[in-house]
Amino acid sequence: MDVIVIETPQLGDRSYLVHDGAVAVVIDPQRDTDRVENAAREAGVTITHVAETHLHNDYVTGGFELARVHGAKYLVNAADPVTFEREPVTDGQVIPVGGLTVTVVATPGHTHTHVSYIVSDGTTEAVFSGGSLLFGSVGRTDLVAASDTVGLTHDQYASVRRLVHEAEHEAALFPTHGFGSFCSSGPATGAGASTIGEQLTANHALTDADEEHFVRDLIANLTAYPSYYAHMAPANTQGPGPANLQVPESLDSAELTRRLAEGEWVVDLRNRVAFSSNHLQGAVSFEYGNGSNFTTYLGWVLPWNEQLTLVGDRADVEDAIRDLSRIGIDSPDAAIGTEPHALAPDAPVASYPRVGWAGVLEGRAEQDVLLDTRRADEFAASHLLDAVSVPLHELLSRLDEIPAGKIWVHCGSGYRAGVAASLLQRAGREVVHVDANFDEASAAGLTLAELTV
Structure with missing residues (x-):
C-alpha cells in the first residue's frame, strides 16, 4: 500500500491517493482534481474509487466530479441526504479496492454522519479519519447546529475511542483536517505524521478519562469559524461540478474604473506594503501568498456571491482563482497588472500610512x-x-x-x-x-x- 498526500495548506487540509500499484482510492479530494489526477498518472495507477469521510464544511469537494470523470465508485455515507447517485456505505462495510480492503467505521462527532476508513493491504493498516481523530485533537463539533453541539461532542469522544480500538496501534493516521483548518479544535500538535498508538498517549480526546470534562473543555475552547462554511455542505449535497480554473481576459481600464466608481469589490492581491503606498481608490487589500490565509479571510469577510475583480500579476491571479474555487467562489474577473495607474489611468489612487x-x-x-x-x-x-x-x-x-x-x-x-x-x-x-x-x-x-x- 502506498499513500500519496495531496496538501492544501491554503485551507489547512489534506487529500489522499491510496493505491496498491495498480488501482487507487481517493479520499476527501479538493475541488481542483487535476492535482489528484497528476499524482495518479505519475504513480501509474487507475482511480477506481473515491471516498468521502463527510459532507465537508470548509471546502467544496471534488469527489463527485472526479468519480464521474473516471467512472469510479463514489463512496458516501448512505445516511447523507445527497441528491446524486453514489455507492452508499454503512458502518462495518468492507470494500475491496484491488489488493486493498477499505473498512467503513462510523465516527459521528464532526458531523452526524461522519465515517472513517481503515485501509489494509493484509500486512499494514492506514486510518483515514477525516474530521474525527486529528493529530493531538479532534474535529470541531459546532458546525451543524448550536443545539447539536453537546451531543456531537459526546459522539466525538466515543467515536475516536472506537476508532483506535478498531485499528492496529501501528497503523498510520491520515486525517483530512488539523493542519490549520478551522474545522479542527483543541490543542492540535502541528505534527506532520502520526500513528494510532502515538495518539493514544498524546491526544486529549484519548487521554482524558472524564468524558464530561472533555466535552466542557472542548466546547469552551471553540472559536469563531468562517461564515462561508454555511455554504459548503449544501453545495456538497448537490454534487459540485468541475472547477473553472481559466484566467479570464483582463478588464480594460474603462470597465475597471466603472467598477471602482460603483463600489464593486475589486481585490488587490499585491503585498500589503505595496498596497498601502499606492492603490486604486476603492480597492481592498487581500495580500496573496507569503503564507497568508487569503482564501479563508476573503471568503469570511466579503459578502457572499457578489462579483469579484482580482487585480495582480498573472501568476497570483491564476493561483487565487484556483484557491477561491475550493470554497465555491467561481469565475472572478481580473485586471492583470501591478501598477495601479497603468491599469486605470482615469481612476483616483490612494494610500495610507x-x-x-x-x-x-x-x-x-x-x-x-x-x-x-x-x-x-x-x-x-x-x-x-x-x-x-x-x-x-x-x-x-x-x-x-x-x-x-x-x-x-x-x-x-x-x-x-x-x-x-x-x-x-x-x-x-x-x-x-x-x-x-x-x-x-x-x-x-x-x-x-x-x-x-
Whole structure:
C-alpha cells in the first residue's frame, strides 16, 4: 500500500491517493482534481474509487466530479441526504479496492454522519479519519447546529475511542483536517505524521478519562469559524461540478474604473506594503501568498456571491482563482497588472500610512482610535490598553460602531490589519495600518490591559 498526500495548506487540509500499484482510492479530494489526477498518472495507477469521510464544511469537494470523470465508485455515507447517485456505505462495510480492503467505521462527532476508513493491504493498516481523530485533537463539533453541539461532542469522544480500538496501534493516521483548518479544535500538535498508538498517549480526546470534562473543555475552547462554511455542505449535497480554473481576459481600464466608481469589490492581491503606498481608490487589500490565509479571510469577510475583480500579476491571479474555487467562489474577473495607474489611468489612487509599534508610540494622539481586529478569543486573552475590539470578520457589519477619529488598526501579525485598513479607507475613514506582531507590542513599550478573571 502506498499513500500519496495531496496538501492544501491554503485551507489547512489534506487529500489522499491510496493505491496498491495498480488501482487507487481517493479520499476527501479538493475541488481542483487535476492535482489528484497528476499524482495518479505519475504513480501509474487507475482511480477506481473515491471516498468521502463527510459532507465537508470548509471546502467544496471534488469527489463527485472526479468519480464521474473516471467512472469510479463514489463512496458516501448512505445516511447523507445527497441528491446524486453514489455507492452508499454503512458502518462495518468492507470494500475491496484491488489488493486493498477499505473498512467503513462510523465516527459521528464532526458531523452526524461522519465515517472513517481503515485501509489494509493484509500486512499494514492506514486510518483515514477525516474530521474525527486529528493529530493531538479532534474535529470541531459546532458546525451543524448550536443545539447539536453537546451531543456531537459526546459522539466525538466515543467515536475516536472506537476508532483506535478498531485499528492496529501501528497503523498510520491520515486525517483530512488539523493542519490549520478551522474545522479542527483543541490543542492540535502541528505534527506532520502520526500513528494510532502515538495518539493514544498524546491526544486529549484519548487521554482524558472524564468524558464530561472533555466535552466542557472542548466546547469552551471553540472559536469563531468562517461564515462561508454555511455554504459548503449544501453545495456538497448537490454534487459540485468541475472547477473553472481559466484566467479570464483582463478588464480594460474603462470597465475597471466603472467598477471602482460603483463600489464593486475589486481585490488587490499585491503585498500589503505595496498596497498601502499606492492603490486604486476603492480597492481592498487581500495580500496573496507569503503564507497568508487569503482564501479563508476573503471568503469570511466579503459578502457572499457578489462579483469579484482580482487585480495582480498573472501568476497570483491564476493561483487565487484556483484557491477561491475550493470554497465555491467561481469565475472572478481580473485586471492583470501591478501598477495601479497603468491599469486605470482615469481612476483616483490612494494610500495610507503603515507603521510598526514604534510608530504607534510616536504618532498616535490620545483621541485616536486603536482598533484590534483579532478574534474575540484572542482579544480576551490579551489586548492593548484602550483598544477597541472589532474582529475582522465582523468589520463590514459593524463599521458604525467604530468611534470617530483617526483609526490605528492592528491584528496579530499585520495581515488582517491590512485587510481592515483597506476596508475602513474604502468606507471613508482615516486609517493607519499597524503592520506588526502583537506579541512584540509590550516589549516595544505599549501597555497591555489588565485582564479580570
